[in-house]
Amino acid sequence: MKIKLNSTYAIYSWHWDVPEDELCGICRVAFDGTCPTCKYPGDQCPIVIGECHHAFHLHCIWKWLETDTSRGLCPMCRQPFHTDKSMAVNQGIDLTAAESGMVQNRGSAANGGENTSDSTVDLASEEEDTE
Amino acid sequence: MSTLPITSETIGTIFGSPYRKDAEHDDPSSDYGVAIDWLCEQIVPDSFQISEVPLRVKNSLRNIGRCNEWLFGKFSDMVRQKLNCIGKEIDSLLKDLSESGQTGQLGLLFSRIINLSGILQQCYLIVGLDTAQEHLMERLENSIFQSWVTEKSVWEAIQVVYEDKLFDEDGSTLEALLEMSDLLDKIDLGNEMTQLLLETARTRIKHYVGESCAGQWNRPRLAKLLVWVKDELFPRLTKLIPSDEFTVDCLTSMTKIELAVLRTHEIFDIVIDYPDSKCALEEFRECLITAEQRSKLVELFIAESKLRLLHAGTDTVDIIVCYISAIRSFLIVDHRGVLLDKACRPIRNHLRSRKDTVQQIVNALLNSTPANRLIELAIELRNTDHHAKVHEESERDLNWVPDPVEALPDFRKGVVEDIVESLISIFESKGLFVEEFVKVFSERLLQVTDYDVREIYSDLHLLKARFGNQEFNSLDVMLKDMLLSKEFDRRLRTKVPENVHSSVVSHLYWPKLPSYSFKMPQEIQAGLDGYQSAYEELKKGRKLLLSPSLCRVDINVNLGGKDHRYKVAADKAAILYFFQDQPHDAEVKLAVVCMKLQMSLLLAREGLKFWVKAKVLEECGLNTYRVNE
Structure with a gap:
């Protein structure tokens, strides 16, 4: 008997590579889910990890840092919040801009914050691509 | 008629002769006595012609004069007593007859009545009554005759005659019936007779409806029925029924009522038979008029469905199929949906209590292949033309109409009418459905x-x-x-x-x-590793977890020089790869497969079974396998 492999189709599930906690410290939703304003997890609602090793949904910590009371501190440990550049998750995310009211995050996450748009439209456009 | 000669003598011997005694008391030699006595003798049921008036009676009457109140009083007393006497005699006579079951002897009674009334008419002339007195006498006479005819056994006999003869094709019987009806009408029993005839007609209609319509749901029946009523039944009855108020409409509505009764009893089967029973349902709507009929319909349907449908032995799909038919059927009968709402509540409650209802509905909605027994739901879902717009009731809705009068308090029209919507609304929340979806x-x-x-x-x-x-x-x-x-x-x-x-x-x-795990064959694993690392490279900060048993592989198996292609789950492929790595003709135990592949017993057993069935492996002993080459 001889077996020849033609093709493989795998089913994966993706997870954020976060060391500890599975819940966002601010919205208490799992990282693999979304912050309260988003619909689609993953690219549209990324997470960040601070130098203090506390992780949050990008949109959650961004909103927090925008408030005056935050004074740029991590809500968990009250240390100045800076993203940990060594973590792969954080690459391309610049939170310092959040303090001036502007966020430039990487690639497809750019429209993440405001994106609560209608899913149907979203999917429909994707659908056209597939055809 | 002459079989039983009854004369005043006979009566006198049997019952005595009270009127005579009275007459004697009243001085028999007087003119009154003479006249009354003579008249009394004339009133016998067997003759129909009065004998010639003797001279002395003539004289007496002349002496008394016409329209004499005193004479009238005497006369009417005499007639009453005399008739009562004859009545008693006839009674006993008829009793014998009815016991021997000869209803035909009714004719005897009737001919006597005819004779008597004829004689009495002649008497009135001789006595010389004025119109008012004559009228009074007629009433007296009629009331006595009525009491004879309405006597229970007689009346029943009449009923039997009507039932037997009314629908005979023979013309002569119709003549006889006409005579009977005329007589009954004459002695003021017209209403009772009409009643009786209508009752007979109803029985006949009921019988005919049952004969021609029971179980016939796929063809229109009502028009034919009405033609029958109009052309067959009505002409007969209208001859016999004197009342002007009797029209063909009476019979028409009677027919509709009977049809409604029949269909009400058949309703459950009609629903099951839908859509073949559409015709019957449309006619049913025409026949269903009163609120009482409606509530009876609902009541019967509920009882039947409880008996025949809503028990543990029925398949959920069958219940749903029946529910759909019921929705469609009842909407034909009652477009407002009130009956539907009432009749189907038990079904809905039952479906709610079944565990697999949601599952069946969801599967039915998504499966548009003919294998789906509830394909109607799938079609309905895909029918985008008129999607149900289930409006929440709003104060600003200008097209708002009140619920129908009989509707239950939580009646919602839109929900009741739409099939998908009504199935969904069986459950309080849509969450159950979404979960299943x-x-x-x-x-x-x-x-x-x-x-x-x-x-x-x-x-x-x-x-x-x-x-x-x-x-x-x-x-x-x-x-x-x-x-x-x-x-x-x-x-x-x-x-x-x-x-x-x-x-x-x-x-x-x-x-x-599913989180079954096992050792992936090297060849497959290598490809997966490459994929995984490429992903993690592209999507920084994320890792991938494989669900091994969900992976599918497309393999060609070369067995004895022949290639077979399989698209199988990775666990099955892993088993085959394991056998490939074994020496030729090696026999492998199930437990070894489990151990080497770090696979659960269940998964391994299933996979082995699969390959045995595909004839790639064979079971060469208990739980022992080898390649089938």
């Missing part, structure tokens, strides 16, 4: 190997139109996962082995994926 969709999505989700996408679209946009968050994410996987697969094409593809799912939004 997620399960079904995930199964379907996990089967996809070419990223083509168009069909699923359109299904989802249809569901959203029914259930509302808000309910399908996780389904949106699931579909998006597939689209992203496709996109990602395209971007990785240059970096990963050509023959490896994958779906990457957002695990929180999918139902729990």
Whole structure:
């Protein structure tokens, strides 16, 4: 008997590579889910990890840092919040801009914050691509 | 008629002769006595002609004069007593007859009545009554005759005659009936007779309706029935029934009522038979008029459905099929949906209590192949022309109309009428359905190997139109996962082995994926590793977890020089790879497969069974396998 492999189709599930906690410290939703304003997890609602090793949904910590009371501190440990550049998750995310009211995050996450748009439209456009 | 000669003498011997005694007391020699005595002798049931008036009576009457009150009083007393006497005699006579069952002897009674009334008429002339007195006498006479005829056994005999003869084709019997009717009408029993005739007609109609319509639901019957009533029944009855108020409409409505009664009793079978029973239902609507009929209909349907449908032995699909038929049928009978609402509540309650109802409905909605016994639901879902617009009741709705009068308090028209909507509304929340949809969709999505989700996408679209946009968050994410996987697969094409593809799912939004694990064959694992690292390179900060048993592989198995192609789950492939690595003709125990592949017993057993069935492996002993070469 001889077996020849033609093709493989795998089913994966993706997870954020976060060391500890599975819940966002601010919205208490799992990282693999979304912050309260988003619909689609993953690219549209990324997470960040601070130098203090506390992780949050990008949109959650961004909103927090925008408030005056935050004074740029991590809500968990009250240390100045800076993203940990060594973590792969954080690459391309610049939170310092959040303090001036502007966020430039990487690639497809750019429209993440405001994106609560209608899913149907979203999917429909994707659908056209597939055809 | 001359079989029983009855003369005044006979009567006198049997009952005595009270009127005579009275006459004697009143001085028999007087003119009154003479006249009354003579008249009394004339009143006998067997003759119909009075004998000539003797001279002395003539004289007496002349002496008394016409329209004499005193004479009238005497005369009427005499007649009453005399008739009562004859009545008693006839009574006993008829009793004998009815005991011997000869209803035909009714004729005897009738001829006597005719004779008597003829004689009395002649008497009136001789006595010389004025109109008012004559009228009084007629009433007296009629009331006595009535009492004879309405006597129970006589009346029943008359009824039997009507029932027997009314619908005889023979013309002569009709003549006899006409005579009878005339007589009854004459002695003021016209109303009672009409009643009796109508009753007879009703029985006849009931019989005819039962004969020609029972079980016949696929053809229109009502028009034919009405023609029959108009051409056959009405002409007969109208001759016999004197009343002007009797029209063909009486019979028509009677027929409709009888048809309604019949259909009410058949309702459950009619519903089951839908759509073949459409005709019957449309006619039923025409016949269903009163609120009483409606409530009877609901009551009967509920009783029947409880007896025949709503028990543990019935398949859920059957109940749903019946429910759908009931919705359609009852809407024909009553377009307002009130009856439907009432009649189907027990079915809805029962469906609510069944565990697999949601599952069956969901499967039915999504499966548009003919294998689906509830394909109607799938068609209904895909029928985008008139999607049910279930408005919440709003104060600003200018087209608002009040609920029908008989409707129950929580009656909702839109929900009742639409089949999908009414099935969904069996359950309080849509959550149960959405959960089931997620399960079904995930199964379907996990089967996809070419990223083509168009069909699923359109299904989802249809569901959203029914259930509302808000309910399908996780389904949106699931579909998006597939689209992203496709996109990602395209971007990785240059970096990963050509023959490896994958779906990457957002695990929180999918139902729990099965977590069977086993040792993946090296050849497969290598491809997966490459894919995984390429992904993690592209999507920084994320890791992938494989669901091994959900992976599918496409393999060619060369067995004895022949190639067979299989698309199987990775666990099955792993078993085969394991056998490939064994020395030729090695026999392997089930336990060894489990151990070497670190596979659960269940999974291993299933996989081995699969390959044995495919004739790639063979079972050469208890739980021992080898390659079938």
